[in-house]
Amino acid sequence: MESSVNNQQQNAKEMGSSDFKVGILGGGQLGKMLALAASNWDLKTAILDSSKDFPAGAVANEFVEGNFKDYDDVYNFGQKVDVLTIEIEHVNTEALLRLEQEGKIVHPSPKALDIIKDKGLQKTFYKEQNIPSAPFALYKDKMAVLHAIESGKLSYPFVQKSRTAGYDGPGVAVIKGADYLSKLLPGACMIEDLVDIDKEIAVVVARNADGEVKTYPSVEMEFNPEANLVEFLFCPAQLTEAQDETCQALAKKTIEAYNVCGLLAVELFLTKDGQIWVNEVAPRTHNSGHHTIDACQTSQFEQQIRAILNLPLGSTEMHQAAVMVNLLGAPGFTGPVKFQGWKEVVAIEGAHFHIYGKAVTKPFRKMGHATVVDKDLEKAKTKARQILQEFKIIS
Numbered sequence: 336m337e338s339s340v341n342n343q344q345q346n347a348k349e350m351g352s353s354d355f356k357v358g359i360l361g362g363g364q365l366g367k368m369l370a371l372a373a374s375n376w377d378l379k380t381a382i383l384d385s386s387k388d389f390p391a392g393a394v395a396n397e398f399v400e401g402n403f404k405d406y407d408d409v410y411n412f413g414q415k416v417d418v419l420t421i422e423i424e425h426v427n428t429e430a431l432l433r434l435e436q437e438g439k440i441v442h443p444s445p446k447a448l449d450i451i452k453d454k455g456l457q458k459t460f461y462k463e464q465n466i467p468s469a470p471f472a473l474y475k476d477k478m479a480v481l482h483a484i485e486s487g488k489l490s491y492p493f494v495q496k497s498r499t500a501g502y503d504g505p506g507v508a509v510i511k512g513a514d515y516l517s518k519l520l521p522g523a524c525m526i527e528d529l530v531d532i533d534k535e536i537a538v539v540v541a542r543n544a545d546g547e548v549k550t551y552p553s554v555e556m557e558f559n560p561e562a563n564l565v566e567f568l569f570c571p572a573q574l575t576e577a578q579d580e581t582c583q584a585l586a587k588k589t590i591e592a593y594n595v596c597g598l599l600a601v602e603l604f605l606t607k608d609g610q611i612w613v614n615e616v617a618p619r620t621h622n623s624g625h626h627t628i629d630a631c632q633t634s635q636f637e638q639q640i641r642a643i644l645n646l647p648l649g650s651t652e653m654h655q656a657a658v659m660v661n662l663l664g665a666p667g668f669t670g671p672v673k674f675q676g677w678k679e680v681v682a683i684e685g686a687h688f689h690i691y692g693k694a695v696t697k698p699f700r701k702m703g704h705a706t707v708v709d710k711d712l713e714k715a716k717t718k719a720r721q722i723l724q725e726f727k728i729i730s
């Protein structure tokens with residue numbers, strides 16, 4: 336039913352007519368790469384975000400300065416486009432809901448966004464849908480958490496996650512014992528068991544309105560053992576066949592449960608005792624899908640366009656193994672961007688650079704990413720480490 340309505344609406348102004356316009360909420364790097372993919376098909380893009388100086392400003396056909404969290408800004412922007420999508424989930428969903436009720440094609444659905452934006456609702460949803468995830472409980476504030484500890488209902492260690500902090504501040508606190516209580520976050524929260532993680536995996540999955548679903552190969556995070564920070568992502572993940580099948584099947588089950596058209600990046604934990612749990616999802620393109628630009632038949636950005644326009648999904652097959660590194664602002668530098676070591680790293684065979692075009696660098700700010708493709712995953716990892724050592728973004 337829903338898909339036939341969408342088809343009718345889409346036929347009103349077909350893709351391929353010169354004024355067909357895809358609206359994107361958010362003008363950061365994901366919006367930029369999405370607009371670039373749209374431009375390959377000569378699809379016009381309009382982007383809503385607070386400044387045209389953001390990465391997508393340089394490539395969108397139209398950039399509307401406004402706030403994607405504001406009802407009127409989103410509603411008015413939505414009127415001007417044929418299909419509306421996102422590059423960030425923290426948008427005004429009331430306006431999206433009204434646009435949808437008025438017949439606008441909006442993907443992903445505002446209903447799914449409302450669940451995903453709230454980590455408490457997200458976890459409750461997994462429980463209801465029988466999607467395995469770490470045990471959890473919801474608390475209305477810090478006091479309620481402290482009371483639960485005092486009364487013995489909650490014991491250490493645990494992980495506290497802000498229900499709605501999103502990108503605005505620290506959203507996760509690991510509370511290993513009473514000494515860590517000063518780290519407790521304010522506001523409504525979700526408390527989860529501290530998981531004994533063996534591996535962190537992500538699967539990007541796409542779905543269109545006809546119900547076609549395709550997953551990308553599973554991606555694994557490689558941690559730097561000294562810093563305990565993600566050093567890079569690599570694909571294919573080093574999993575047993577059975578583990579991989581479970582990750583892929585969970586990603587499919589999750590996008591179907593949400594009834595999302597577009598993309599869903601599904602983050603998973605493999606526990607040391609052999610469980611596979613969904614950690615959280617993002618209903619859009621994702622860091623764990625960046626390598627698809629250079630390593631797969633169809634990039635995640637083109638796939639989002641295909642999915643929201645209800646076109647056949649593209650092949651997700653990989654040509655070669657891939658390693659993706661984020662290119663972060665070097666510590667100690669804030670200001671206009673300068674590259675150090677650029678000539679050396681662009682000489683590396685199989686390395687592909689994507690510089691987002693942010694005007695100012697700050698310590699650890701995501702300024703770009705590089706993907707190294709190679710038939711041999713270990714060689715790609717070595718080259719990725721070389722990039723991290725030799726290339727610096729300074730000011």
Ligand code: ADP
Nearest residue numbers: 469494506507527528529530531532535614615
């Ligand atoms: P964010 O929205 O900030 O990305 P995540 O839920 O992905 O929050 O958590 C960030 C990281 O914290 C994860 O990648 C993982 O390394 C760690 N983490 C999150 N939840 C748990 C948990 N329940 N147990 C152990 N580690 C966790």
